[in-house]
Amino acid sequence: MASVVVDVMLKPEILDPQGKAVHGALPRLGFEGVTDVRQGKRFELELDGEVTPQRLDQVRALAATLLSNPVIEDFDIRVED
Amino acid sequence: MASVVVDVMLKPEILDPQGKAVHGALPRLGFEGVTDVRQGKRFELELDGEVTPQRLDQVRALAATLLSNPVIEDFDIRVED
Numbered sequence: 001m002a003s004v005v006v007d008v009m010l011k012p013e014i015l016d017p018q019g020k021a022v023h024g025a026l027p028r029l030g031f032e033g034v035t036d037v038r039q040g041k042r043f044e045l046e047l048d049g050e051v052t053p054q055r056l057d058q059v060r061a062l063a064a065t066l067l068s069n070p071v072i073e074d075f076d077i078r079v080e081d
Numbered sequence: 082m083a084s085v086v087v088d089v090m091l092k093p094e095i096l097d098p099q100g101k102a103v104h105g106a107l108p109r110l111g112f113e114g115v116t117d118v119r120q121g122k123r124f125e126l127e128l129d130g131e132v133t134p135q136r137l138d139q140v141r142a143l144a145a146t147l148l149s150n151p152v153i154e155d156f157d158i159r160v161e162d
Contacts, residue, residue: 001116007123022124022147031143033136035082036127042088043103046117055114062112066103 002051003080004059008068009040043067044080051079083132084161085140089149090121124148125161132160 010016016038023037043063047055056077063075091097097119104118124144128136137158144156 009123009125019124025147026143029143029147031139033129034126035129036125038125040123040125042090042121042123043100044090044117044119044121045115048114048116058112062107062110066106066110 002047002049004045004047004051004056005078005080006043006045006059006063006067007040007076007078008043008063008073009038009075011072011074014072040073041067083128083130085126085128085132085137086159086161087124087126087140087144087148088121088157088159089124089144089154090119090156092153092155095153121154122148 018039019037022039023034026032026034026037045059047059049055056079059077063077064070068075099120100118103120104115107113107115107118126140128140130136137160140158144158145151149156
């Protein structure tokens, strides 16, 4: 059993209205000193068996097709302990 | 400038229909060997200045009130390099 995390974030040049909404709410709630907020998605995949380079390639293909929209989003994959 | 990441995931005992939908789509797309998928949110906060223990406490309060619903969600905070 291995856990693989895929983080999906909007590309930096894409406007992020959810992040902007959170950022705008902070001063009203008394939080100061936050210059930017971006909101994205996090997926935790449980794989049976070992994480091999081949399986990571499979997860990369999955992240690029099902979990993210490569036109507007970047993703990052990492194996959790 | 410091970057703080807040990961918000549904508690393990809470049903995750988004994760289940992704999981259900995997075999149709030819991905095998994934036993579970959970979907959550990832927030990237840019703070001006240094990350002090006091500011991390502030981010913790923010995560517990604005970014997550503590009844059904857990959150995790980490400082990115």
